[in-house]
Each structure stands twice: as C-alpha cells, then as structure tokens.
Amino acid sequence: MSRGKPVHVFAEHRRQSGADDIRNHLFNAKNADTFAETSLQVVRLLSERMALVERPFSGILPAELAAMFDGLALDQPLDSFDAALEELDGLYLRDAVYFHHPRYMAHLNCPIACPAVAAELIAAVVNSSVDTWDQSAGATLIEQRLIEWTGRRIGFAGGQADGVFTSGGTQSNLMALLLARDNYCLKYLNGHSVQRLGLPVQASRFRILASRLAHFSLQKAASILGLGADAIVPVDCDPNYGMSSAALQAAIDDCRHMGHIPIAVVATMGTTDFGSIDPIGDLAHICRLEGLWLHADAAYGCGLLVSRKYRDRIAGIEQADSTTVDFHKSFLQPVSCSAFLVKNRAHLACLAYHADYLNPLSQARENTPNLVCKSLQTTRRFDALKLWMSLRVLGPDKLGEAFDAVIDLARDTHRLLERDDDFEVLHQPMLSTLLFRYRPVDVAEPKLLDDLNSAIRKMMMREGQALIAATREGGRCYLKFTLLNPDTTLMDIQTVLDLVRRYGQGWLQARSCEPEALLRLAEAN
Numbered sequence: 001m002s003r004g005k006p007v008h009v010f011a012e013h014r015r016q017s018g019a020d021d022i023r024n025h026l027f028n029a030k031n032a033d034t035f036a037e038t039s040l041q042v043v044r045l046l047s048e049r050m051a052l053v054e055r056p057f058s059g060i061l062p063a064e065l066a067a068m069f070d071g072l073a074l075d076q077p078l079d080s081f082d083a084a085l086e087e088l089d090g091l092y093l094r095d096a097v098y099f100h101h102p103r104y105m106a107h108l109n110c111p112i113a114c115p116a117v118a119a120e121l122i123a124a125v126v127n128s129s130v131d132t133w134d135q136s137a138g139a140t141l142i143e144q145r146l147i148e149w150t151g152r153r154i155g156f157a158g159g160q161a162d163g164v165f166t167s168g169g170t171q172s173n174l175m176a177l178l179l180a181r182d183n184y185c186l187k188y189l190n191g192h193s194v195q196r197l198g199l200p201v202q203a204s205r206f207r208i209l210a211s212r213l214a215h216f217s218l219q220k221a222a223s224i225l226g227l228g229a230d231a232i233v234p235v236d237c238d239p240n241y242g243m244s245s246a247a248l249q250a251a252i253d254d255c256r257h258m259g260h261i262p263i264a265v266v267a268t269m270g271t272t273d274f275g276s277i278d279p280i281g282d283l284a285h286i287c288r289l290e291g292l293w294l295h296a297d298a299a300y301g302c303g304l305l306v307s308r309k310y311r312d313r314i315a316g317i318e319q320a321d322s323t324t325v326d327f328h329k330s331f332l333q334p335v336s337c338s339a340f341l342v343k344n345r346a347h348l349a350c351l352a353y354h355a356d357y358l359n360p361l362s363q364a365r366e367n368t369p370n371l372v373c374k375s376l377q378t379t380r381r382f383d384a385l386k387l388w389m390s391l392r393v394l395g396p397d398k399l400g401e402a403f404d405a406v407i408d409l410a411r412d413t414h415r416l417l418e419r420d421d422d423f424e425v426l427h428q429p430m431l432s433t434l435l436f437r438y439r440p441v442d443v444a445e446p447k448l449l450d451d452l453n454s455a456i457r458k459m460m461m462r463e464g465q466a467l468i469a470a471t472r473e474g475g476r477c478y479l480k481f482t483l484l485n486p487d488t489t490l491m492d493i494q495t496v497l498d499l500v501r502r503y504g505q506g507w508l509q510a511r512s513c514e515p516e517a518l519l520r521l522a523e524a525n
C-alpha cells in the first residue's frame with residue numbers, strides 16, 4: 001500500500017507549479033511545513049492576545065467596528081498570511097467578547113478546556129464528516145460511544161437509547177418536537193406517516209406544553225414543523241420558577257376542552273434565566289396518564305450529569321422520552337458541542353432516508369453505522385471529538401467539579417446580594433444564574449428602576465470591565481449573572497457589584513442634574 005509519494009517528487013512538483021499555486025496552500029504532507037508555521041503563528045498571536053485581555057470586552061460600538069471594514073476588498077487578497085493575521089487581529093481579536101474572562105457573566109457561554117481546544121484542531125485538520133462511515137470511520141464510533149455514555153449518565157435503561165450530536169440546543173429541541181409530532185401521528189392517527197404524507201388535518205390543533213420560562217427555540221421549532229409558534233402553550237410556574245404540575249394538568253384539560261390536541265410536554269432542566277428545574281417526576285406521571293411525549297431540555301442543566309454534589313437536582317430525567325444536552329454550555333466545550341438523545345432508538349426512524357450515492361439501504365442491512373440516518377444534517381462536523389478528549393484527559397468528575405463550583409458561587413452571590421440594601425435579588429439559585437437589580441432605598445418608581453438597570457447594563461457593555469446580561473421578569477427589567485467559569489471568585493462578583501453601583505449612582509446623579517451631565521456620562525462610558 002502506498003502511503004504517499006517520495007518527498008523529492010513533491011519538491012519537484014512545487015518548483016513546477018510556482019509559489020502562488022493553490023496546491024501549495026492545501027493541507028497535505030508536502031505542505032506540512034506551511035501548516036506548522038501558520039499554526040504556530042496563530043498560537044503565538046493568540047497567546048499574546050490572551051496576555052493583553054484585561055477585560056472581557058473592549059466596549060467598542062457596532063458602528064465603530066463596522067467602520068474598520070470600510071474599504072476592505074474581498075476580491076483583492078492580502079499578499080501574505082502574516083498580513084491577513086494582522087488584519088484579523090484588528091478586525092476581530094482585539095475587540096472580541098472573551099468568554100474565558102472571569103468577569104464574563106452574561107450568557108450561557110462557558111470557558112473552554114485545553115484538551116477540547118486541541119481536539120478542535122484535530123477535527124479541523126482531519127475534517128471527517130460524521131454522516132457516513134465512509135467519511136468518518138473511527139469518528140463515528142467515538143460519537144456513538146459518547147452518545148451511549150451520555151444515555152447511561154441520564155439513566156436511560158433498557159439498552160435502547162440512542163442519539164446524535166447536533167449544532168446546539170435549538171436543533172436538539174427541533175428534533176424533539178419533530179419526533180413527538182411524528183410519533184403521535186403514527187401512534188394515534190392510524191399510523192399516519194408525516195415523513196411521507198406531510199401534516200394530517202388535525203395538526204393545526206396540536207399543542208405542546210412547556211413552562212412559561214422555557215427557551216424560545218420551542219416556538220421556533222413549532223413554527224418550522226408547521227404547527228405554528230402558538231402551538232407552544234406556556235404553563236405557569238411554582239414559586240421556585242419550576243413548572244407547576246397542577247398548572248400543567250389544568251392546561252392539558254383546557255386544551256382538550258377547547259378541542260386542541262396535546263401531544264407533548266417539555267420539561268426544562270435549567271431555564272435560561274433562572275436556572276430553575278421543572279419537577280420532571282411529576283410531569284412524567286402526568287405524561288404517562290395523558291399519553292404525551294416528554295422531552296427534557298437539559299441544554300443548561302446537563303452539567304449536573306457529571307456532578308457528584310448536585311446530580312439529584314435532575315433526578316427523574318431518565319423518565320423523559322428525549323433529552324437535549326448542550327456540552328457547550330456546561331461541560332467547558334467550545335461551540336458547537338451538543339446532543340439529542342432518545343430513550344427508544346426506534347423513535348429515530350422518522351429521520352431516516354436512504355440515498356444510493358451515500359447510505360443505501362443495503363449498508364443498513366450490513367449494520368454499517370451511518371449517523372446521517374439519525375441527524376437533520378448531512379455533512380456534519382466531528383464535534384464529539386472535543387468532548388471525547390476532555391473526558392479522556394480530565395475525566396467526568398473534573399468537569400462536574402467545575403459545574404459544582406459555579407453553583408456554589410451562585411449560592412454565595414445570592415447571600416451577598418441579600419445582605420446588600422442596594423440590591424434586590426429575585427430568586428434562590430438552583431443552578432448558576434441569578435436575576436437581581438440595583439435598587440437603592442430611595443428609588444422606588446418601577447419605570448425609573450427599569451431605566452436605571454437597563455442603563456447600567458449598557459454602561460457595562462460600553463466599558464467592558466465586566467459583562468452581565470439583562471432580561472425582563474414580571475414586566476420589569478432585571479440584571480442577570482450567568483456564572484459558568486470556575487475561575488470566577490466572589491471577589492470578582494463584588495467587583496462587578498461595585499461597578500453596577502458606580503454606574504447606577506452616576507446615572508441617577510446625571511439624571512437629576514442637567515442634560516450636559518448625561519452627555520458627559522455617555523461620553524465617559
């Protein structure tokens with residue numbers, strides 16, 4: 001078997017084709033030096049850049065950054081990799097939002113583990129596509145093993161669990177509702193196959209029930225699936241912001257009373273804003289009685305699958321028919337790294353298509369593992385590799401300890417906020433998010449408090465010393481900590497709260513003075 005041409009043949013070829021020939025820029029053995037050189041340049045630049053990152057964001061405004069793109073001609077390449085890298089530094093790296101910074105506390109973006117980063121390079125270089133065996137080989141087996149591992153962590157019994165890596169929670173939730181819809185039709189509408197025949201006439205009456213705090217990707221999925229966004233019925237929460245099972249039962253009864261057809265319930269195992277966890281055991285009981293598909297959206301809460309301290313908070317997740325897990329939220333994995341799992345692999349059948357050129361039925365009969373049969377995507381990145389390397393190098397306990405650390409930090413932050421008269425905190429954290437707002441004792445007017453907190457968030461973004469999020473609850477504006485970095489300390493939190501207070505006081509003072517003061521404040525920030 002030939003493993004490649006002798007080096008002198010390549011060298012000769014290079015001379016003939018000239019330095020600018022595209023063949024000299026391909027990733028292959030003869031260009032190994034170029035690969036090593038450019039990779040090292042990137043590593044060097046990133047290391048230098050990281051050393052300079054003192055805050056999670058430079059604070060640049062969209063218009064300011066956009067101005068730097070003026071005059072760039074994509075039809076005219078720069079003359080070297082160095083020049084392109086230097087340009088990129090100015091256009092992107094200098095003003096990027098850095099999730100690894102301990103004072104990045106805005107959205108569900110985690111810092112990433114080094115073995116996962118190294119795996120990204122391998123995945124990019126080998127460039128497997130995990131759709132068919134003949135494009136991936138071992139990559140398919142690695143992904144499959146990780147799906148089995150995740151299924152066991154969830155507690156899916158019976159050896160029938162299966163799944164696939166996806167681009168994120170949005171795609172996983174779409175798959176969940178697709179399966180719920182199609183399996184309802186097969187089971188309750190005389191074997192109606194949506195896959196072949198399209199939607200049945202009853203589809204406009206299908207309803208999916210989810211907590212009012214569930215992620216908006218459910219509405220998006222319902223819309224894509226031809227059910228309409230209004231098919232998602234929001235269910236009220238209990239005082240801990242988990243779905244109320246009594247409210248769920250009432251909502252199902254209401255649906256049936258109105259002639260609607262409930263087909264599924266989504267339990268959120270870690271809501272985006274509150275980190276609250278729906279009481280899945282109670283919801284599963286209702287679903288069994290009502291004959292409904294139960295999907296667990298553990299996009300955020302999946303970190304508990306490797307937690308030794310707090311695993312019990314998602315006890316009962318194994319009762320779900322399907323689950324979303326986002327390793328890129330709570331497993332220290334780079335975007336994208338996510339998976340969709342089902343308890344019973346037979347339910348994935350409605351995703352399977354066979355193309356003669358790619359995955360003919362004969363291959364299925366020969367038991368050739370082709371993951372494309374379970375996926376919405378065809379060509380698909382080997383995203384499983386980073387999780388694989390993280391588990392092989394660090395092990396699950398270390399990843400779990402990182403998640404435990406941020407849960408503990410959220411608990412301590414809650415105590416800090418409760419003791420501080422300048423702040424109102426909305427809830428006891430279940431995971432690692434906290435909703436709070438700056439509310440000095442002498443400010444009570446609701447609209448003023450909204451404006452104040454929304455201004456604080458803007459000033460924070462403009463200065464970039466720390467990044468936090470803002471959201472609305474009960475019609476009012478709140479600030480939000482999303483803590484995912486085990487490197488963040490209570491001291492960092494205190495620093496951010498001091499910033500919030502400083503911006504807030506500045507805004508209130510400026511507001512009570514003259515318009516020029518507001519202008520000066522805006523300029524300073």
Ligand SMILES: Cc1ncc(COP(=O)(O)O)c(C=O)c1O
Pocket residue numbers: 108167168169170171173214215217268270271272297299300326338
């Ligand atoms: C609970 C929940 N589900 C789903 C999603 C969507 O995940 P993704 O952004 O990976 O598509 C999110 C995102 O924040 C989420 O918080």
